[in-house]
Each structure stands twice: as C-alpha cells, then as structure tokens.
C-alpha cells in the first residue's frame with residue numbers, strides 16, 4: 001500500500017483541508033476581533049450617552065414652602081481623566097442650564113489636577129444656580145483612586161473658580177422661606193460624614209445630606225437625614241448580562257448601586273455619575289444628570305417632625 005506522502009492526490013487533499021481549516025480559523029479570529037472592536041466602540045459611545053432627565057421626588061417632611069425646589073444632581077465627573085468625561089459634562093451642562101436649577105449638588109469625584117480640570121471648571125461655572133452649587137469630596141479628591149500615580153489634590157482655587165462651595169462635614173442654611181429652613185450638609189470622604197453627627201453640627205430645620213459613598217440603611221446618618229444624595233458607584237459602570245440578571249463589574253458588593261432607595265426613615269438618591277474612572281467605558285449603565293423637583297407630601301419624617309421651623 002502506497003504511503004500517503006507518495007500519493008500526490010492525497011497530499012493535495014491534505015493541503016486543501018489544511019488551508020480550509022486555516023481559512024475558517026482566520027475568519028473566526030476576524031469575527032472575534034470585529035465583535036471586540038464593535039463592543040468597545042459601543043462602550044465608549046455609552047460612556048458619553050448621558051441620560052438627562054427631569055423627575056419629581058416626593059419628600060416626606062419637606063417644609064411646604066420648599067415644595068418645587070429644583071436640584072441638579074451631578075456626581076463622579078472625574079475631571080481630566082478621559083475626554084469622554086468632558087463631553088458628557090458638556091452635554092449635561094448644555095441641557096441643565098436652560099432649566100435654571102435652584103441648586104446644584106455634586107457628590108464627589110469631581111475635580112482632578114489643576115491643568116486638566118480647567119475646561120471642566122469653566123463648564124460648571126456656566127450653571128449659575130440661583131441658590132448656589134455645593135459639593136463634597138470623593139475618594140479621587142484624596143488621590144484614592146485606581147490610578148497608580150494618583151495624588152491628593154488641593155483644588156481650593158478650582159472650586160472657587162467654578163463657583164462651588166465645598167462642604168467638609170459642614171452645613172449651610174438656605175435663605176428661610178415663610179419661616180422654614182433647609183440645611184445642606186456635606187460629608188467629608190475621609191470622615192464618612194461622622195463629623196456631622198457631633199452635637200450642634202446640624203442646624204435646626206429640614207436637612208439634606210450630600211455624601212460620596214452611599215451609607216447603608218443602618219448608618220447613623222440614615223437616622224438623622226430624611227434625604228440624601230450620593231454617587232461613587234457609577235451604577236456599576238460595566239454591567240454584564242447573565243441568567244441571574246445584570247452583574248456589575250464595579251462596586252459589586254455595594255448596598256445601593258443607583259436610583260432612589262428607602263434609607264433609614266427617609267430616602268437616598270444614588271447617581272450613576274457623569275464620568276468614568278479607570279476605563280472610558282460603560283455598559284448598560286448610562287451616565288446621568290438629573291434635575292429633581294422636590295415635592296411636598298403630607299407625611300412628616302419622624303426625625304424632622306419637631307424641627308421643621
């Protein structure tokens with residue numbers, strides 16, 4: 001019996017089979033590369049696909065004269081990290097400034113180093129809310145991000161330029177309306193806001209908390225504030241579909257990933273944020289800018305019942 005290599009026909013068939021398999025493999029690799037490129041392109045697109053929305057937020061215990069207060073909530077802008085973050089902020093600012101919010105609340109991871117933050121500062125300064133813009137620090141303001149060369153930054157001049165008041169375990173009281181006061185209290189990232197729990201730290205009145213990392217329902221802050229705004233989670237930033245639902249790849253274990261949550265006796269609003277960190281990508285968690293309109297309801301928050309004036 002002739003060996004295969006001595007049979008020219010068999011050798012030809014073997015070569016043909018080999019090249020067909022090679023072609024198939026090459027085609028599969030091409031498909032895989034194309035699918036990866038398309039997925040990455042989509043995720044870069046989604047990172048700039050800002051969900052700008054207006055929504056009513058019924059708030060038990062809100063003093064009636066403050067019903068209708070509009071709050072633009074922005075979080076996790078991550079200035080200077082990626083061009084996508086700047087584009088997203090520009091879209092949000094273009095949209096929000098036409099709506100003339102009463103307040104702008106920024107819940108941490110906002111400004112980066114001086115030079116790269118300048119364009120963001122200019123954008124934020126365009127908002128000019130009638131009652132002011134207030135911010136708290138996030139981990140990135142302290143250089144506690146994933147970037148290996150991150151450093152703490154003193155961004156005092158940038159906050160001032162942007163027209164933003166930074167609250168580090170401090171409260172400000174808004175001008176009284178019909179004898180009713182609202183306080184805005186900002187938690188410092190490092191202290192976790194525990195400085196606000198000291199005697200006399202929170203003035204009488206209805207108090208709203210700004211905090212970067214959403215505290216759990218068992219936190220003493222939840223017992224003290226009927227309403228809180230937070231960020232930090234980026235909504236999971238990348239969420240992968242699975243048979244058991246969407247699995248977040250960022251902040252996987254967090255109690256609150258995004259949206260409105262019952263929180264102690266009140267509620268906590270957690271933003272997906274505007275920017276991204278580590279990678280300029282999002283999947284099934286669009287960046288968001290929300291203009292909330294606080295709405296009076298007849299129920300009083302137990303912690304505020306005796307001090308609404």
Ligand SMILES: [Fe+2]
Pocket residue numbers: 076078108109138232233234273277
């Ligand atoms: Fe962040």
